[in-house]
Amino acid sequence: MSYAPMPPTQTQPQRKNGLGTAGFVLGLVGLVFAFIPIIGVIAWPLTILGLIFGVIGITRANRGQADNKGMAIAGVVLSAVGLLICVIWTAVFSKAVTDSVPTPAAPPSIQSSGAPAGKHTVVLEVTTTAKSNLLWTSGFRTNSQEVLEPGKPWSRTLSMDTLAWTSVSVSPVSYEPGGKDNTCKITVDGKTVSEQANGVAALCTFQP
Structure with missing residues (x-):
């Protein structure tokens, strides 16, 4: 058979x-x-x-x-x-x-030279090694999702009267083990307050 x-x-x-x-x-x-x-x-x-x-x-x-x-x-x-x-x-x-604590007038000597009088400058920066999703948030403003091409640097400068909670994150569209890291950085009035490099999700946050 x-x-x-x-x-x-x-x-x-x-x-x-x-x-x-x-x-x-x-x-x-x-x-x-x-x-x-x-x-x-x-x-x-x-x-x-x-x-x-x-x-x-x-x-x-x-x-x-x-x-x-x-x-x-x-x-x-x-x-x-x-x-x-x-x-x-x-x-x-x-x-x-803000309502409960009066804000004293800052003397001119301590104002940031890179920001307008009475304002703060917050700079968000991102670098990518692969096609990546980008998301940033500051106060009530949340941008729609952006997709960055490999190797394309990105930055956004924000001017604020009062500093607000701010974050920026970047992650590859398609994660591959062993890939190089994306990076993010937040600078407030010329001082780096958060910086990270990660291959899965680089996340930088600033809390006033």
Whole structure:
């Protein structure tokens, strides 16, 4: 008795669902913490990373590399809502402090020569080694997602009457293990206050 040969077994491609799932978890946890005064400061990095990982998860799903697009989208939505709540809390506390404490006039000798009188200058800088997603936040202003080409430097100069919580993050669109690091830096009135290099997600933050 003869048997027909078995067809060759096809190996299913490994799904890269990790970052999409991580984005959902970070977004959910960050949203919960965002509602808690004082402790809510923990939500800032969680929601920002959740937003970054969620965007990468969506990108991978669109390329067919992952099958959890719905979870990645949910992570982006949760992270965005949590980040908005964090911004609102920061604005409320900043206004309360500003209203309760009179601001003395600064003598001309301590004004920054690089900033207009009565203002602060905040400079955000990013360098990339691969095609990367960029996100920056300052006070109530959050830009839409930007995609930077490999090796393209990026910078943004902000002028503020009152310093506000500010962050900038950059992460590769498609993470490859062993890749070179992206970098970010925040400079306030000529002084570097945050600087980081990371291959997964470089995140720089400034808290006045």
